[in-house]
Amino acid sequence: EAQVTQNPRYLITVTGKKLTVTCSQNMNHEYMSWYRQDPGLGLRQIYYSMNVEVTDKGDVPEGYKVSRKEKRNFPLILESPSPNQTSLYFCASSGGTVYVSPLHFGNGTRLTVT
Amino acid sequence: AQKITQTQPGMFVQEKEAVTLDCTYDTSDQSYGLFWYKQPSSGEMIFLIYQGSYDEQNATEGRYSLNFQKARKSANLVISASQLGDSAMYFCAMRDLKAAGNKLTFGGGTRVLVKP
Numbered sequence: 001e002a003q004v005t006q007n008p009r010y011l012i013t014v015t016g017k018k019l020t021v022t023c024s025q026n027m028n029h030e031y032m033s034w035y036r037q038d039p040g041l042g043l044r045q046i047y048y049s050m051n052v053e054v055t056d057k058g059d060v061p062e063g064y065k066v067s068r069k070e071k072r073n074f075p076l077i078l079e080s081p082s083p084n085q086t087s088l089y090f091c092a093s094s095g096g097t098v099y100v101s102p103l104h105f106g107n108g109t110r111l112t113v114t
Numbered sequence: 115a116q117k118i119t120q121t122q123p124g125m126f127v128q129e130k131e132a133v134t135l136d137c138t139y140d141t142s143d144q145s146y147g148l149f150w151y152k153q154p155s156s157g158e159m160i161f162l163i164y165q166g167s168y169d170e171q172n173a174t175e176g177r178y179s180l181n182f183q184k185a186r187k188s189a190n191l192v193i194s195a196s197q198l199g200d201s202a203m204y205f206c207a208m209r210d211l212k213a214a215g216n217k218l219t220f221g222g223g224t225r226v227l228v229k230p
Contacts, residue, residue: 031216043205045217058215090159098216099147099209100166105159 002027006091006106013081014114021076021109023091031094032074033058033103034066036087043090049074081113116141116213118206118221126227127196134181135191135224137206146210148189149218150180153203162204165189193226201228 004025013019025032033048035058045058049068063085065077074093078085088110092103117140127133139148150162163175165182173180181190193200206221213219 033215033217042222043218043220045215048215048217050216056215058217088157092159094216099143099145099211099213100164101147101209102149102161102164103209103218104161105151107158110157 002104004091004093004104004106006089006109008109009107010110012112012114015082016080019078019081019111021078021089021091021111023074023076023106024072025074025091025093025104026072027093027095027104028071029093029095029104030071031098031101032068033092034064034074034076035090035092036060037090037108038087046076046089078111081111083113085111086113087111116146116208116210116219118208118219120206120221120224122224123222124225124227126229127193127200129198129228129230130195132192132194133196133226135193135204135206135226137189137191137221139187139189139206139208141208141210143210143212146208148180148182149207149209150178150189150191151205151207151220152200153205153223155202159205163191196226196228198228198230201226 034046047066049055091106094101146167148165152160165173207218
């Protein structure tokens, strides 16, 4: 089954404790991206990657890191999480011509930072 | 800059009836795609249907159809024969050639509640 897999689904952590949210897709998509969703602010892009070893900042990159060492994986790293990073996070991928290709989202990761 | 507007924050629909969710968009690009997503209370973001700016026919996908009026810059979603499982948040989104980061721009969403 074609899908984007994120783990974990739920995560509760404390301020400053490094964490990684994994993301993997099995559709051979070149483009991958991370979003966060917050009430009243909607979905905002954190980072994106056009291909292996090519990553760039989205609208809200502060406090996050990403890497794209393999085509299928695009982990999101929070080196020192803070409470304002409490959010619902989505990894997404798409293939083909960008503007005609839907983003396929993972199931989301609900992160709480205390 | 791209902008998506969904003017209906929430709506009720009777089971088995059709419902139309409004979406208007703004872009200066001629090449763009319009997408609808469903987000149930469990949180996942499910792709429903797509319409390209050059598509002459309205998109359909099962019980979902997209009423695309290019001159009016609207892309309304029609859900026919509503089911209880259709209760969710629905987002209209757009991608165009000039989108920074190739990102999707989302509207604020419409919450649909299907009544039995």
